[in-house]
Amino acid sequence: NCDVKLAVMGRAGVGKSALVVRFLTKRFIWEYDPTLESTYRHQAIIDEEPVTMEILDTAGQDDSGQREGYVRWGDTFLLVYDTTDRCSFDEIAQIKAQIDEIKKPQIVHTVLLGNKIDLDHARQVSVEDGERLAVELGCAFFECSACNGDGCISDAFYDVCREKLRQ
Numbered sequence: 499n500c501d502v503k504l505a506v507m508g509r510a511g512v513g514k515s516a517l518v519v520r521f522l523t524k525r526f527i528w529e530y531d532p533t534l535e536s537t538y539r540h541q542a543i544i545d546e547e548p549v550t551m552e553i554l555d556t557a558g559q560d561d562s563g564q565r566e567g568y569v570r571w572g573d574t575f576l577l578v579y580d581t582t583d584r585c586s587f588d589e590i591a592q593i594k595a596q597i598d599e600i601k602k603p604q605i606v607h608t609v610l611l612g613n614k615i616d617l618d619h620a621r622q623v624s625v626e627d628g629e630r631l632a633v634e635l636g637c638a639f640f641e642c643s644a645c646n647g648d649g650c651i652s653d654a655f656y657d658v659c660r661e662k663l664r665q
């Protein structure tokens with residue numbers, strides 16, 4: 499009775515929780531709360547079809563053993579990095595490789611999302627870098643800000659669902 503199980507992955511502090519909350523409530527949370535992990539159930543209408551999503555907001559600062567559990571749980575993945583944190587970007591390929599390894603031979607649906615574009619003065623990852631990585635990983639790419647709602651937060655969440663529903 500759940501169509502899409504979406505795990506939101508990425509290094510600690512990239513804004514996974516802020517993005518999930520913005521997507522679900524259109525609000526922003528300022529307080530930094532290192533998440534253990536939480537799951538949300540959400541009824542969405544995507545392309546005029548009702549879709550039941552389960553969203554797992556994962557904890558970024560954990561060992562890869564914990565990450566393996568998230569990957570086994572999910573069937574779609576939002577790979578989030580912080581455009582002001584180069585290390586968070588460099589970690590994405592490794593996360594994707596781990597997902598592929600665990601899920602093979604299954605095809606996994608992933609979307610790459612660069613967050614915090616409101617902090618333009620502190621940018622360390624260009625739009626072109628993001629686009630290039632998305633091509634390498636074979637996934638769609640979006641940039642956004644959980645803070646001011648700029649960019650395509652909902653589009654990113656819906657896009658990854660669409661890929662799953664279409665298969």
Ligand code: GTP
Nearest residue numbers: 510511512513514515516532533558614643644645
């Ligand atoms: P973990 O749960 O520890 O893995 O971190 P997380 O990825 O869930 O990050 P979280 O959503 O807690 O955000 C980390 C910090 O970045 C918080 O202080 C947020 O307020 C801030 N933040 C998140 N998104 C944005 C954004 O788009 N712009 C700005 N300026 N700050 C953001």
Ligand code: MG
Nearest residue numbers: 514515532533
């Ligand atoms: Mg969090």
